[in-house]
Amino acid sequence: MSQRQSHQHENIRQCRQPQHDGIHVEQSSAVSILGSCISTGDDCVSIGPGSSDLWIENLFCGPCHGISIGSLGWNLQEAGVQNVTVKTATFRGTQNGLRIKTWARPSNGFVKDVCFQHIVIDNAKYPIIIDQNYCPDHNKCPSQDSGVQISNVRYEDVHGTSATHVAVKFECSKTNPCRGITLDGVNLTLKDKPTTALCPRNGNNVVKPTTCLKEE
Ligand SMILES: *[C@@H]1O[C@H](CO)[C@@H](O)[C@H](O)[C@H]1NC(C)=O
């Protein structure tokens, strides 16, 4: 989609296609994706470099891989992702729910001001995940560390079920740790049992699952 244009995708229904994203947004500002129902073989919505002021509301995803911001940070010089809202979305039979993914490579890219609100997740393997160690073949990642700074990401009223014990996983960059990650009203269970959150280098917080973030 081109820059500075506003698009509305209403009632998009796509066939399931392996290796195809439902909707990909990149280098675009002020895009709205409203009332969409997407099933595909890859990401339901994928958000690439240079996306800003993106509004997604009333989305149904499944089966597919969920929403993904990224992969970002392949390039050293890369436009950031800013001001993304995902409001009222259901994920069913998805591998991930809400994912932010960056290559473990040097980059000046960034992700900031993201809000996920009123989300229902049904049996996702990784309901909430930040993965800054992405490097599938373990080459082309000389430092095995991402330069992409992730800041101000809010998860609000996210509930449902996880297919694995670790429902919330934050693997942030070693040199640019995530800043300002907030979970508010997150309740993900595994067959009615509590789940855990994995998040190196942090303290504890009062959400379910008990997470690893310190109040800032
Ligand atoms: C964020 O994007 C929305 C549209 O998605 C826009 O209405 C709002 O003004 C933007 N916020 C800022 C701070 O630019």
Ligand SMILES: *[C@@H]1O[C@H](CO)[C@@H](O)[C@H](O)[C@H]1NC(C)=O
């Ligand atoms: C979390 O969800 C489970 C299953 O739906 C529910 O039984 C439990 O009361 C919820 N906990 C909170 C704190 O909302």
